[in-house]
Amino acid sequence: MDLxxxxxxxxxxxxxxTPQRVAVLEALGADQHQSMEELRGRCPEVGLVTIYRxxxxxxRLGLVRRLDLGDGPRYELAESHHHHLICxxxxxxxxxxxxxxxxxxLPLQNSGFEASSHSLEVYGRCAVCQ
Amino acid sequence: MDLxxxxxxxxxxxxxxTPQRVAVLEALGADQHQSMEELRGRCPEVGLVTIYRxxxxxxRLGLVRRLDLGDGPRYELAESHHHHLICxxxxxxxxxxxxxxxxxxLPLQNSGFEASSHSLEVYGRCAVCQ
DNA sequence: TCGCTAACTGAAACTCTTTTTCGTTTATGA
DNA sequence: TCATAAACGAAAAAGAGTTTCAGTTAGCGA
Ligand SMILES: [Mn+2]
Ligand SMILES: [Mn+2]
Ligand SMILES: [Zn+2]
Ligand SMILES: [Zn+2]
Numbered sequence: 578m579d580l581x582x583x584x585x586x587x588x589x590x591x592x593x594x595t596p597q598r599v600a601v602l603e604a605l606g607a608d609q610h611q612s613m614e615e616l617r618g619r620c621p622e623v624g625l626v627t628i629y630r631x632x633x634x635x636x637r638l639g640l641v642r643r644l645d646l647g648d649g650p651r652y653e654l655a656e657s658h659h660h661h662l663i664c665x666x667x668x669x670x671x672x673x674x675x676x677x678x679x680x681x682x683l684p685l686q687n688s689g690f691e692a693s694s695h696s697l698e699v700y701g702r703c704a705v706c707q
Numbered sequence: 708m709d710l711x712x713x714x715x716x717x718x719x720x721x722x723x724x725t726p727q728r729v730a731v732l733e734a735l736g737a738d739q740h741q742s743m744e745e746l747r748g749r750c751p752e753v754g755l756v757t758i759y760r761x762x763x764x765x766x767r768l769g770l771v772r773r774l775d776l777g778d779g780p781r782y783e784l785a786e787s788h789h790h791h792l793i794c795x796x797x798x799x800x801x802x803x804x805x806x807x808x809x810x811x812x813l814p815l816q817n818s819g820f821e822a823s824s825h826s827l828e829v830y831g832r833c834a835v836c837q
Numbered sequence: 838t839c840g841c842t843a844a845c846t847g848a849a850a851c852t853c854t855t856t857t858t859c860g861t862t863t864a865t866g867a
Numbered sequence: 868t869c870a871t872a873a874a875c876g877a878a879a880a881a882g883a884g885t886t887t888c889a890g891t892t893a894g895c896g897a
Contacts, residue, residue, distance in 0.1 A: 593864050593873060613854085624876045629855065645775035649854090662820050671820070677812035678827075684803045689834025690792050697808075697827045704819025723844060723893050743883085754847040759884065779883090 580606075583640065592634065597623045601631040609653040610644060610661075610670045616652065646670070646698065660696070664703035671703070710736075713770065722764065727753045731761040739783040740774060740791075740800045746782065776800070776828065790826070794833035801833070 580602060584594040597620075604619035605611070611619075616628060623631075632652055635641035642655040646663060651670075662671045678695065685692055710732060714724040727750075734749035735741070741749075746758060753761075762782055765771035772785040776793060781800075792801045808825065815822055 588865085591873085595864070595874065597875070626856080626876060627874080630874085645777060647775060662815075662818070662822075664820075665823070671818070673814045675812060675814055677809045677814075679807045679809040682805060682807035683829065684805055684807075685792075685829075688792070688801070689837065690794075690801070690829075690831055691837065692792075692829045692831040693795070694831070695827065695829045697825065699813065699815075699820075699822045699825045701820055701822040701824070707819065707821065718894080721844085725845065725893070727846070756847060756885080757845085760845085 586638065590638070597627045598631050598634075601628055602635070605635075605641065605652065605654050609672065610646075610651045611653070612649055612651055661698045662703070663698055663700050664706055665700050666702050666706035669703050669705070716768065720768070727757045728761050728764075731758055732765070735765075735771065735782060735784050739802065740776075740781045741783070742779055742781055791828045792833070793828055793830050794836055795830050796832050796836035799833050799835070 580599065583602060584599070587594050587598070600620040600623050601616070604616050607619055608615070613628070616632075617625065620628070632641055632643070636643060640655060642653055644651045644653065644661075646661070648668075657674065658676065659672045659674045660676065662673065663669075676697075678697065683692065710729065713732060714729070717724050717728070730750040730753050731746070734746050737749055738745070743758070746762075747755065750758070762771055762773070766773060770785060772783055774781045774783065774791075776791070787804060788806065789802045789804045790806065792803065793799075806827075808827065813822065
């Protein structure tokens with residue numbers, strides 16, 4: 578999803594496409610899974626409060642996902658369904674799209690639970706840290 | 708794992724089995740996935756700082772797991788490997804032990820990543836909330 | 838059983854993150 | 868260009884968790 582269509586979508590819903598919001602979007606595009614500190618470093622001209630408010634807005638628009646992986650929130654553009662490999666040694670986070678969930682084995686038949694989404698994180702050691 | 712063996716394990720490692728720690732353990736035993744607020748309510752005679760310190764200690768001993776499911780940390784006794792069904796309507800959290808992960812489909816062969824654990828949460832609507 | 842002491846507790850102070858407030862500024866449509 | 872609802876950001880407030888430190892105690896050894 579390119580920046581132009583995001584701007585269009587915002588205006589369509591009555592939100593303004595301000596320079597600050599565009600700056601936050603560009604910061605988000607620079608890398609996945611960034612902490613607030615990293616995002617701030619990528620758009621230092623934007624006030625902290627505005628970054629929080631923009632992340633909240635983009636979250637409500639379904640464009641940004643907030644991750645709670647254990648040491649503080651991280652944010653990523655919600656492009657496509659994927660999961661994470663997290664290195665417990667260096668903290669590196671990588672992604673994979675192939676979903677290893679065996680839906681047959683989800684215990685939903687009898688429970689009456691209707692699943693709509695899921696999150697999966699695999700922890701271990703990355704190639705570098707072996 | 709019963710309370711007596713936990714006390715024994717603590718003493719074996721040089722930790723004291725204080726009334727406060729026992730109270731926190733009993734609070735944890737009353738229900739899974741409790742918030743700090745719920746835990747406090749279950750052992751109001753224990754100071755807040757001591758609850759935090761006890762949860763930290765039990766975590767290091769591998770007896771307690773901290774969950775980050777989206778609205779504040781929750782704590783549970785780490786009895787056995789299991790996953791969670793989370794109702795996005797009423798917030799109810801239920802557990803299942805049957806692991807629906809198809810290990811064959813984990814993209815680890817070529818990546819050099821060595822997996823040691825994983826967490827999986829399924830979101831949706833529980834039977835009551837349909 | 839008693840006394841010693843390292844371990845522990847908890848009130849208060851502190852730190853860090855996030856939210857709220859509110860006066861000023863601005864993007865956008867008419 | 869103008870009006871105005873939307874947005875910005877500095878400052879203050881709120882909230883969650885941590886550190887400090889003086890007093891207390893569990894548990895071991897005599
Ligand atoms: Mn990701
Ligand atoms: Mn659980
Ligand atoms: Zn690594
Ligand atoms: Zn429900």
